[in-house]
Amino acid sequence: MSAAVHPKGGVAPCSRRAMNLAHWVRQAARRFPGAVGLAWGDRDWTWAEIDARVNAMAAGLAERGVAKGDRVLVQSKNCNQMFESLFACLRLGAVWVPTNFRQTPGEVAYLAQASGASAMICHADFPDHVAAVREAVPDLRFVLAIGPAAFGEDYDAVVAAHAGAVPPMADVEYDDPCWFFFTSGTTGRPKAAVLTHGHMAFVVTNHLCDLMPGTTQADASLVVAPLSHGAGIHQLTQVARGAKTVLLTSDRFDADEAWGLVARHQVTNLFTVPTIVKMLTEHPSVDRHDHSSLRHVIYAGAPMYREDQKHALRKLGKVLVQYFGLGEVTGNITVLPPALHDPEDGGNTKIGTCGFERTGMQVSIQDEHGREVGPDETGEICVCGPAVFAGYYDNPEANAKAFRDGWFRTGDLGHLDAEGFLYITGRASDMYISGGSNVYPREIEEKVLKHPALAEVAILGVPDRTWGEVGVAVCVLRPGETVNERELLTWLEPQVSRYKLPKRVFFWDELPKSAYGKITKKSVRAELEARGQVPLDQPVPAAG
Incomplete structure (x- = not known):
């Protein structure tokens, strides 16, 4: 009788159990129960309070039939309930499906259909979105309302009704989905990029390694963008270290309020886009508030124009961090750290680069046939590594276009120089x-x-x-x-x-x-x- 043959290096196939990402809230509550984990306006929530509220909401969702693998659509402005809803879904092994709250009712109804959502959490300001979703998804089980609304049960009432509950943390594997991250839909309709528990654990570790090294529970992070996309991933990273998250009081960006919050909470990092960095540093309030606590002002979404970059550096010092990445790669392609941002041209300054490869990631510049081109030759930016998403949900045609020989095709054009610094020429389109x-x-x-x-x-x-x-x-x-x-x-x-x-x-x-x-x-x-x-x-x- 011959021995069993195991084709993968002699190792028998087995499941790859992963940490449930909601465990980070439990960790923070154990280690720093009395520390503030979230601040919004005149309200603070400690890690112990956040953990208890997440437990209660998870119990409420489970009582209403939400189970592992179910998709929960969330249409909300930034608020404590939206922040909590991610972890409540994760604890059950359900999939968080956040929308951009500025999308139209019809657009959100499409996202509900495309994701296969079976439940919805919606801010009270969006009754028309609920009506559109219910029409598009007739078998939607229930809607919870954040704030007084006629369209569903009150979110906080559900939390109160399940106070003290501690539902079991769902067992998850590496490839179990946790978040449907909808693309912006600049070409065609938005697609749901599937983010998993295992790959998001790598993404968060990578963010802490490359974007904001040294982050601890003593840090604070200001949110100036919707939690539904990149800002949400950034805040997940803060939770992993027990750092405080600070929300703007309104959904309308106010530079004076932002700088006031930086001073009040001694904010050490924030994530945004070049346009907002420009607005922040050109607003007179930048000179009225203390921002010396800032160590990492992280911008992504597009390279910053050099003149704007210089201005920001002169106002803030060398705290800028650029990263390049798409939702499908959860932001993890390249990084340009503070040391490589300089307000003066010349010397070692590399003008126009978006940095070098992130830890554990590989970039390949390829021609239209998938062949890698040489240094300083322009081609399509392709990437591989653990931060690449699992694929688009229920969209084999899009997946076939997005991957070639295992490389994810970004659709961006650029070149690498001889030292491995990436320069983006623009979108292929x-x-x-x-x-x-x-x-x-x-x-x-x-x-x-x-x-x-x-x-x-x-x-x-x-x-x-x-x-x-x-x-x-x-x-x-x-x-x-x-x-x-x-x-x-x-x-x-x-x-x-x-x-x-x-x-x-x-x-x-x-x-x-x-x-x-x-x-x-x-x-x-x-x-x-x-x-x-x-x-x-x-x-x-x-x-x-």
Whole structure:
């Protein structure tokens, strides 16, 4: 009788049990029961109180039939209940499905259908969203309301009814889903990226290693973005170390309030996007409040324009941390730490890079056939490693497009230099071809923003009968500044090749942005069309 053969290195196949991520709340409550874990307005919750409320909500959900693998849709502004709902779902082994609260009822109804949600937690401000979800998902079991509402049971009443309950922590394996992270849907409808207990444990460890090393229970983190996406992952990281999370009092961003909270709570880190860093550091209140406690101001979503970066560094010191990553890679592709952010050009400063590979992650720049290209050659940014998501939920076609030979294809274009620093040229969809030459808008945008009169710019390609495509620049002026189209193009002309020079420049009061503060080229294009500013057959007006 021959011995059994185990193909994987002689190791018998077995389940890969993982820590349930909700255990982090229990750990914090055991170690720091009286320490504040969450602050919102004039309310504080200790870790012991958070743990008790999460237990009670988990018991309430279980009583209503929520079990391991069920999806719970959450439509809410940032609040303590939304913060708790993640861990209540995790404790049961259920899947947290947060929406961006600024989405329309129809959009949220689609997310409910796409995720297979069986229950919903909704802020009282969104009755129309509940109605749309119920119509789209007739077998929705129940809705809990955050705040007084006619559409469901009161969330806090459910917590009160189950006070003292300690439901068992669900057993989970590495690949068990914990969070459906919906993509922004810049092309087509949003897709649910499946994040799992095992892979999220790596993501959080990686964040602590690469983004905010040294974080402990003595730290505090300010939330300036919806908890439904990147900010939620950032806060999960704080929970893992027992650090305090601080919420803005309103869903409307207020720079003065943000700086006031930094001073009051001695905030040491925050996560945001370049647009918000720009707003924070250009607001007069940055000089009125003490922000010396800040060690890590982490920005992602897009590289920061160099001029904005320099300004922020002069205001805050060397505390900026950039990372590049998509929802599908949960932010874990590259990092540019504070030591590599410098307010002065020259020397060892690497202008335009988004950093080097995150710990445990690998980047490959590939051509259209999947072949890796050499240093300084542009191609698609592809990535592999433990932070890559498990795939899109119930979407084999999207999964087939997203992966090639095990590499996740980001859809971003860029190159690595000889030292392994990554430079993003732009989205593959942003690139346009003018007269047979590839044009990457990001490169021109960087140069345009050096003009002292400009605050923001978006450049995109539009059809042209002669050249195939040409560039259009949409600019926002700084308060009190003036420059016209001809003057700006004349100023820019010596700095870029002629085929890269935008054919037209338009000035708007503001640029359309996503709910996360990012300029959205898709919305800029739609607005250009709505204003009748394309096609571009008219000549550029003369100066004066």
